[in-house]
Amino acid sequence: RYGYFGKEPLKEVKLLVCNIDGCLTNGHIYLSEDQKEIISYDVRDAVGISLLKKRGVQVWLISERCSKTISAMKLDCEVIVSVTHKLRVVEDWINKMSLSWKEVAYLGNEESDVDCLKKAGMSGVPADACATAQKAAGYICKSNGGRGAIREFAEHIFLLMEKVNSQERKLNDLKN
Amino acid sequence: RYGYFGKEPLKEVKLLVCNIDGCLTNGHIYLSEDQKEIISYDVRDAVGISLLKKRGVQVWLISERCSKTISAMKLDCEVIVSVTHKLRVVEDWINKMSLSWKEVAYLGNEESDVDCLKKAGMSGVPADACATAQKAAGYICKSNGGRGAIREFAEHIFLLMEKVNSQERKLNDLKN
């Protein structure tokens, strides 16, 4: 079978892994006098995450920083902080979940995201990601990090998944 | 009588219903380590709300989120949070107030606002609303959400109401 995405059979996205600082947030750390930090996210991205989960795509958030605020987020996702080697950590997860990289979408913005961006079945960066991350990604969002990039990438994933499903339907029609 | 807005007699706007996250606010949720959230609004929009009320237009704020901060806002409006089905909630209000949809203006930015945008006598979206909301709305603000969109929509409503009043005056002149 020769499909739109090459010779390999298309796979559905089962998991979105998303870098936190600069993807979920705009990268700003607000710091108060008593050394407490504040970060921000966009309601649009929270809606995007909830739409992904409704359609059966798990969402995992990942950060190199050690931050209580990130852990305190009420986005109802897996959150892993203090990650020093992203590729290793994501690969561990994937293996435990018996997923292949083809079923993983990755949204990143930093040099430390490049390895994962290259491995993932679908990869995206916010419009204001660093140059090396932009080169490694398949999809460059119009939205900046912390300003709708997850939502936009989610809608891109939904488009792909509809294509996959319609192709599978056509394939089944041909078989029957 | 054949007026500017079609065959039906024009009605004054009696109520503005406005989505909070992304219309009153810019959609940013600031989160501190102790899980407390901060949101922001623009003084321009607070002025817009106060102008609306001076001219006899009630303002109701609506949000799908459950947020103490929203309830704590001192904008002197009705605020309803944790709304899961906006159309149903707004329709309930309107019935209780003996208003028709023609007398309601609605400012929204999300897919969950589309039904109300279509029903309202006047409908608007901020410049950075999602694509489906933009398609459903009659007026697209130049201002972004949280950056003057309510003020701009209010001034648009005032313009309309002046037209309505001047037409009514002309009609009365013709009768007498």
Next chain:
Amino acid sequence: RYGYFGKEPLKEVKLLVCNIDGCLTNGHIYLSEDQKEIISYDVRDAVGISLLKKRGVQVWLISERCSKTISAMKLDCEVIVSVTHKLRVVEDWINKMSLSWKEVAYLGNEESDVDCLKKAGMSGVPADACATAQKAAGYICKSNGGRGAIREFAEHIFLLMEKVNSQERKLNDLKN
């Protein structure tokens, strides 16, 4: 004597009156769950205020809102909050200080600033001021409110004052 600014002798600016919400700040009110507000200003504007004071121009900040945060600002200026009628309040100050409107510079952004903008010897608005304020002002800053507008207007005042001084020197030279 026929100078650059008309027949009246030029006067030095002795006082800058500046609206707070939308001129000193960007108009954003950040609100926390416990109903406490946060506002922000730009260090550039703080530098501008300090330069004005070094050159003998007093700076007064004015707001229609009643806000503890504004009062808590450490900008070392007179701050008057809860002002309902700006023109009356400023006129009172000016009389007490035995100043004329010609010696007052005014930076405003709202409809409520229009009267003062028209009366002041020098008047300015930030780039994102409302349309009616922009029409009433002599100088439209390139900077937005809360993003350097006071600094820019201060430098505009310095330019004017240098012109005034150089004209006075020339006048004195002619006399002697």
Next chain:
Amino acid sequence: RYGYFGKEPLKEVKLLVCNIDGCLTNGHIYLSEDQKEIISYDVRDAVGISLLKKRGVQVWLISERCSKTISAMKLDCEVIVSVTHKLRVVEDWINKMSLSWKEVAYLGNEESDVDCLKKAGMSGVPADACATAQKAAGYICKSNGGRGAIREFAEHIFLLMEKVNSQERKLNDLKN
């Protein structure tokens, strides 16, 4: 030897001195009712500082303001606040470290940074620095202060250092 940077032998950058308000931060001071301030920085710049340190470039942060928040920053750099005369303070440091100005990179944005910008071996300003600082600097970042300017300047320094190293290698090859 006639190199790319003139007749003097090139020197490696050993120290980056960076103004805080408007370079590390976007210049915004957020102020709460209880007179506590919040400032913000960008994770990109924190990554830039950490890359500089990995390559043997010390980073010092300098501010004219007296701010507990700045001191509380966890960027693992020397931080000096309440500086009234930047040139004098930086010159003291350099002498104590037995460095020459040629080995110092300076990132500034204000008039008070101009002297240091002129003396430093490498000098840069964020895109939104004041006009006089821009004229004094060798490199104008595309990024604004608080939005990646340190990161961008760091990458500019790395490029220079690679040039220095490759020239030294060529020189050594010629000698042997």
